Amino acid sequence: MELLPRLRRFARVLRTRDADAQDLVQQTVERALASRSKFKAGTRLDSWAFTIMRRLAIDEGRSILRWGKVVRAEDETTVLIxxxxxxxxxxxxxxxxxxxxxxxxxxxxxxxxxxxxxxxxxxxxxxxxxxxxxxxxxxxxxxxxxxxxxxxxxxxxxx
The missing domain is CATH 1.10.10.10 (Winged helix-like DNA-binding domain superfamily/Winged helix DNA-binding domain)
Structure with missing residues (x-):
């Protein structure tokens, strides 16, 4: 739970839209929990989680390029705040x-x-x-x- 604010900040750097950043955090947490047996005791949890997030972002980016379509929660007129x-x-x-x-x-x-x-x-x-x-x-x-x-x-x- 303590790591969530940091994951959210990093997700906002990886994704320009807040909804996409929130989705990335959710996917990261799901992947980390599903893969928790692969976490090595004595290593940094934050580095492990940030690596998962970065890889998910890369995979998603490749998928978007491959399929050529993007679903956006915000339209072009929505002001970034x-x-x-x-x-x-x-x-x-x-x-x-x-x-x-x-x-x-x-x-x-x-x-x-x-x-x-x-x-x-x-x-x-x-x-x-x-x-x-x-x-x-x-x-x-x-x-x-x-x-x-x-x-x-x-x-x-x-x-």
Whole structure:
């Protein structure tokens, strides 16, 4: 249960639509529970769950490409909004700009940024989740950070 908020955040990075992100979290939890006998004691549960989520997202993406159709819970006129909260309007606008900037990143950079900068994974842990060498993760993260800094500066979003 403690892992659910982190899974939701990562799902929102992998899926632009909230309904799709919620579905991804549900699928991840179902897969993790069904495969719990494969979890190795002494390893990190969060890394294992994030790996499951990433693989499900990849599989779903391939399926969508293969079949050429997407079912969307939201239509094109639905405005993407920041998570409900007590933030004032300026903070909500900034949060939406950050979300849009993150979603504009290429998949590999977006996933690296989400795992390291948002979820707090170490470089080695994030590299393991993504199935890439640590050096590859580092270069993706650097490019992602640079792109975010530039995009957000252009939109007037400050620290």
């Amino acid at each position: 920041a998570d409900a909260g007590q933030a004032d309007e300026a903070l909500k606008v900034d949060a939406m700009a950050v979300r849009e900037a993150i979603h504009a990143l290429p998949d590999d950079q977006r996933q690296a940024v989400a795992l390291v900068l948002i979820e707090g994974f170490s470089y080695a842990e994030a590299a393991e989740v993504l199935g890439v060498p640590a050096g590859t993760l580092t270069s993706r993260l650097v490019r992602g950070r640079q792109s975010l800094i530039q995009t957000l500066a252009e939109k007037g979003v400050t620290g």
